[in-house]
Amino acid sequence: MKIGEQLKQNRLENNWTQAEVAEELFVSARSISNWENGRNMPDIESLIRLARLYRLSLDELLMEGSEMVEDLKKKEQAAQLSRILFFGPIMTSTLLLILMFILPSGLNRGCKFLIIAAAGTNFVPWLYLKMKIDRLKGREHDWEKEIRNSKIITFAALILILLFVAYLYTL
Structure with a gap:
């Protein structure tokens, strides 16, 4: 039963x-x-x-x-995945941005764009892990809710990226 x-x-x-x-x-x-x-x-x-x-x-x-036992196991696994959710993407993005500043000043725009693109691709595994955690917690990923909840973060990130790109083009 x-x-x-x-x-x-x-x-x-x-x-x-x-x-x-x-x-x-x-x-x-x-x-x-x-x-x-x-x-x-x-x-x-x-x-x-x-x-x-x-x-x-x-x-x-x-x-x-x-x-119920299976549900508890899934929740435990989701909790473990939650701990590492941001570690990889944030570390990689940070290292790439540091790398861009310590490279020679004669770095061409193509290399700078490649570094920015590499830092940006870290969002893909983050989204994948977030969806996997949601599934383990028994929730389907609700894109509308996700967009609603992250408008401010998205807007702030976009402004930071635009400022950073503008800074790169002034070098």
Whole structure:
């Protein structure tokens, strides 16, 4: 039996509504509905509260619904990937920009453009890792939301790049 089915069965056996369970767990009734329908999984704190509420052990909840164990493993893997998300692209971009300033002043514009392009391509692996982390967390990548949330960062980065390119052409 899946964990969502088990949660629903236990709730119905106790003749509770989703709202009553939600009130006991300090979550919304929508969260209870999402858990019971398998749309997402409760966090560990909610699992502990559910186990106490339904007088079950965590083993019973987790072992009966093996997808919960898989979900926890995916979240752990996502947390590990999150730690390295920015390290590679930022380090490479920084090193390329430092390289551009320590090279001889007679560096032609083609080489400068190549270095800027190499620094810019670091955004591709960053986006790939971000999408992979979102999938592991059980979310599909929402491009509209991503664009909405990153307008300021994108605008600031664009201004910095334009200023940097303008600086290069004045050399």
